[in-house]
Each structure stands twice: as structure tokens, then as C-alpha cells.
Amino acid sequence: MRTQFHHNLDHLAGQLQVMCRRDGAAIATATDALLHADVELAEEVLDLCGDLEILREDCESTAVSLLALQAPVAGELRQVVTAIQLTGNLTRMGALTEHIADIARRRHPVHAVPEPVRPIVARMGAAAVAIATSAVEVLGTRDPHDAAALDDQDDVMDRLQHDLLTAVLAEDWTEGAAAAVDLALIGRYYERFADNAVEVGRRTVFMATGYTPGTWQPQSADRH
Amino acid sequence: MRTQFHHNLDHLAGQLQVMCRRDGAAIATATDALLHADVELAEEVLDLCGDLEILREDCESTAVSLLALQAPVAGELRQVVTAIQLTGNLTRMGALTEHIADIARRRHPVHAVPEPVRPIVARMGAAAVAIATSAVEVLGTRDPHDAAALDDQDDVMDRLQHDLLTAVLAEDWTEGAAAAVDLALIGRYYERFADNAVEVGRRTVFMATGYTPGTWQPQSADRH
Numbered sequence: 001m002r003t004q005f006h007h008n009l010d011h012l013a014g015q016l017q018v019m020c021r022r023d024g025a026a027i028a029t030a031t032d033a034l035l036h037a038d039v040e041l042a043e044e045v046l047d048l049c050g051d052l053e054i055l056r057e058d059c060e061s062t063a064v065s066l067l068a069l070q071a072p073v074a075g076e077l078r079q080v081v082t083a084i085q086l087t088g089n090l091t092r093m094g095a096l097t098e099h100i101a102d103i104a105r106r107r108h109p110v111h112a113v114p115e116p117v118r119p120i121v122a123r124m125g126a127a128a129v130a131i132a133t134s135a136v137e138v139l140g141t142r143d144p145h146d147a148a149a150l151d152d153q154d155d156v157m158d159r160l161q162h163d164l165l166t167a168v169l170a171e172d173w174t175e176g177a178a179a180a181v182d183l184a185l186i187g188r189y190y191e192r193f194a195d196n197a198v199e200v201g202r203r204t205v206f207m208a209t210g211y212t213p214g215t216w217q218p219q220s221a222d223r224h
Numbered sequence: 225m226r227t228q229f230h231h232n233l234d235h236l237a238g239q240l241q242v243m244c245r246r247d248g249a250a251i252a253t254a255t256d257a258l259l260h261a262d263v264e265l266a267e268e269v270l271d272l273c274g275d276l277e278i279l280r281e282d283c284e285s286t287a288v289s290l291l292a293l294q295a296p297v298a299g300e301l302r303q304v305v306t307a308i309q310l311t312g313n314l315t316r317m318g319a320l321t322e323h324i325a326d327i328a329r330r331r332h333p334v335h336a337v338p339e340p341v342r343p344i345v346a347r348m349g350a351a352a353v354a355i356a357t358s359a360v361e362v363l364g365t366r367d368p369h370d371a372a373a374l375d376d377q378d379d380v381m382d383r384l385q386h387d388l389l390t391a392v393l394a395e396d397w398t399e400g401a402a403a404a405v406d407l408a409l410i411g412r413y414y415e416r417f418a419d420n421a422v423e424v425g426r427r428t429v430f431m432a433t434g435y436t437p438g439t440w441q442p443q444s445a446d447r448h
Contacts, residue, residue, distance in 0.1 A: 064301055071295045077288055081308055088312050169402045177404040178393045184405040185412060 017139045023093040024132030031125025033104040045101035052094040075210040082207045089196040096189045114175040124190040131197040142208030147201035157194040161187040241363045247317040248356030255349025257328040269325035276318040299434040313420040320413045338399040348414040355421040366432030371425035381418035385411040
């Protein structure tokens with residue numbers, strides 16, 4: 001029974017990996033759409049993200065079947081509940097990516113990202129892809145050390161967001177308030193994308209092991 | 225058994241109401257902090273929101289006990305799963321409220337909301353309190369019509385956010401890019417607060433009835 005449960009949990013983790021890989025592909029495309037003011041790429045992001053809702057339903061179905069057919073208790077029950085919460089993070093990452101693509105689309109043919117801050121946004125895009133890739137790995141390895149590394153990647157993203165805000169609020173900013181507002185929101189979307197990836201890592205470790213490594217801030221669902 | 229299950233589900237809905245009421249009180253206080261540049265009120269918000277994490281754990285414990293002790297299947301199982309997802313929305317509402325309070329605190333003694341747009345932000349605050357209050361009611365009545373009314377309240381919020389962005393991007397905006405950026409983020413936080421309240425309503429109806437009213441966009445968890 002325990003073996004079957006873990007086999008099913010592996011299957012669920014595989015489905016979650018598919019979602020997370022999709023998030024990574026979508027944010028890579030969204031960043032390209034943004035940096036090149038490419039409306040076709042922006043449309044492509046909406047397609048990529050549209051699939052996430054279906055993938056989420058598949059994950060939730062697996063989790064609910066697991067609950068219904070195996071009636072896990074105690075720690076194993078908490079693990080399945082955590083997997084369900086994890087689908088929420090992965091769906092949210094897609095929604096944030098759509099917001100980024102949407103700004104690229106709405107501003108087209110104007111560049112939403114003026115030339116002076118394009119390098120920062122490019123680095124935010126790369127950081128987002130990197131953290132999504134790491135989250136996919138953690139979903140596979142379920143290794144607490146791999147998950148802890150996500151925190152460092154999140155710190156990189158936080159610094160980039162800070163750099164972006166500093167640039168748009170500087171005295172020598174000449175691109176106007178509209179671009180500043182777009183960029184503040186874009187920065188926020190990338191930062192939240194990374195936050196959700198960190199939570200994917202934390203929850204994955206809890207899902208696999210039933211405990212949260214002590215070096216992390218306890219999460220609501222992870223404390224029991 | 226069925227009666228006991230529904231009794232426990234009622235208890236859980238009551239706990240969720242406590243969380244939602246806290247969200248409403250916190251966003252009312254955060255709006256006051258913002259409009260009056262009152263740093264003490266901003267600190268109070270952080271206290272109010274700090275409790276949400278504990279309340280969330282209580283809800284999740286109840287839900288997990290319900291799963292473990294009653295091993296519900298099919299529709300009833302989906303209802304408990306939905307309740308767990310709902311705690312995510314209610315926690316998120318608190319986090320968004322903290323972000324609003326945080327802007328008030330960081331800008332102090334400067335007003336984060338310049339005089340010309342203060343009426344719009346005041347209306348956003350009132351709309352947020354109203355939608356949180358309605359969500360508390362839906363958690364009690366679990367009435368699909370009450371839940372549908374949340375969509376209308378969300379439309380009000382979306383219009384206010386649009387008005388706020390229009391104001392800060394207008395040619396005659398003289399308050400600078402920094403204020404514009406703050407206000408774009410503030411608008412985003414209020415809008416996401418309302419979005420989450422709408423989802424609380426939808427999920428509550430699904431939790432109580434096992435189906436999602438056909439007039440709504442199907443939600444991932446609500447389609448089965």
C-alpha cells in the first residue's frame with residue numbers, strides 16, 4: 001500500500017513537472033515578446049498558458065483519485081493536500097506570465113521596455129527561466145538542498161526588481177510615467193513568478209518528505 | 225455520516241469566515257493608513273495579517289481531520305479539497321493588504337496617494353471592504369446568487385483601477401513617476417484582493433453544492 005501510494009505520488013510529481021516546464025517555456029517566450037515588441041510571440045504565450053488550466057485539472061484529478069482510492073492518513077494525507085496546493089502556485093506562474101505578454105501586446109508596436117532598462121528586464125527573464133528550470137528539477141529530485149537553492153535565485157530576482165524600480169524612479173528617467181508604470185508592473189509579475197517557484201520548491205520537499213527543512217521560514221501548510 | 229460530514233463542513237466554513245472577516249478589517253485599516261499617511265495604522269495592519277497564518281493553519285487542520293476521520297469520496301471529497309484551496313485565497317488577500325500597508329509605511333511622512341487621486345483610492349478601499357463583507361456572507365449563506373453578486377462588485381473595482389491608471393498616465397499628471405509607480409502597484413493590490421474575493425465566492429458555492437453555477441467561467445477545481 002505504501003509503495004503504491006508513493007508510486008502514485010511519483011506520477012503526480014511528474015504531472016506537476018509538466019506544468020512547471022510549461023511555465024518556464026511560457027515566461028521565456030513572454031520575455032522575448034517583451035524585449036522585441038513581438039505581438040505574435042505574445043499570442044503564443046497565451047496559447048501556452050491556456051493549456052495550464054487543463055494540466056491543472058489533470059493534476060487535481062490524480063490527487064483526488066489518490067485520496068479517494070487510497071485514503072491516506074496523517075503525513076501521507078498532508079502530502080497529497082500539499083500537492084493540490086502546489087498546482088495553485090504553478091497555475092499562478094502561468095497567469096503572471098500572461099500579464100507580461102499582455103503588456104507586450106497592448107503596447108505594440110511601441111516597445112513596453114525602453115532601451116535603457118532592456119538589459120535589466122532581459123536578466124529578469126533569464127532569472128525567471130532559471131528558477132522555473134530549478135523548480136522542475138526539485139519536483140524530480142525532491143532534494144531539500146536543490147529546493148534551498150531556489151531561495152538564492154529568488155534573491156537575484158529581488159535585486160533585479162529593485163534595480164528596475166531604481167532606474168525608473170531616477171532623476172534622469174526620461175521615458176515618462178506610462179513606461180514607468182508598465183515597468184513597475186512587469187517587475188512585480190517577474191518577482192511574483194519567482195516567489196511562486198520558491199514555494200513550489202518548499203512544498204515539493206514537504207510533499208516528498210513530510211517535513212520542511214529547518215533553515216526555511218515555516219509555511220502554513222508545512223508546519224504540521 | 226453524511227450529517228456529521230456536513231456539520232464539520234459548517235464548522236470549516238465558520239473558520240473561513242473568521243479569516244475573511246480579518247481580511248476585511250485589515251484592508252479597511254490599510255486604506256486608512258494610506259489615505260492619512262498614518263504609520264501606526266500601517267503597523268496595525270501587519271498585526272492583523274500576522275494572525276491570518278495561524279487562522280489558515282486551523283482551517284487546514286480541520287480540513288485534514290475531516291479527510292482523515294471521515295474519508296469522504298467523490299463530490300464530498302472535492303468539497304473538502306476546495307475548502308483547502310479557499311484558504312489560499314483568503315491568505316493571499318491578507319498578503320496583498322500587507323503590501324498596501326507597506327507602501328503607506330515606506331512613504332511616511334510623505335503621502336503615497338497624492339490629493340488628486342485620493343477619492344479614487346478611497347473608493348477602491350470601500351469596494352475592497354464591501355467585497356470582503358460579501359464574501360463573508362457567501363461563506364455563511366453559500367448562496368449562488370450572493371456569490372454571483374461578487375462579480376459585479378469586482379467590476380466596480382476593475383473600473384476604479386482603470387480610473388486610477390488613467391489619472392496617473394494623463395498629460396496633466398504633475399505628481400511624478402514615483403507616485404505613479406506606487407499608485408499602479410496599489411491599484412494592482414486592490415484589484416487582486418477583489419479577484420481573490422470573487423474566487424472565494426465561487427469556491428464556496430462549489431464547496432457547499434458540489435457544482436458551479438453555469439453563468440460563471442468554469443474554475444479548474446470546480447468543473448468536476
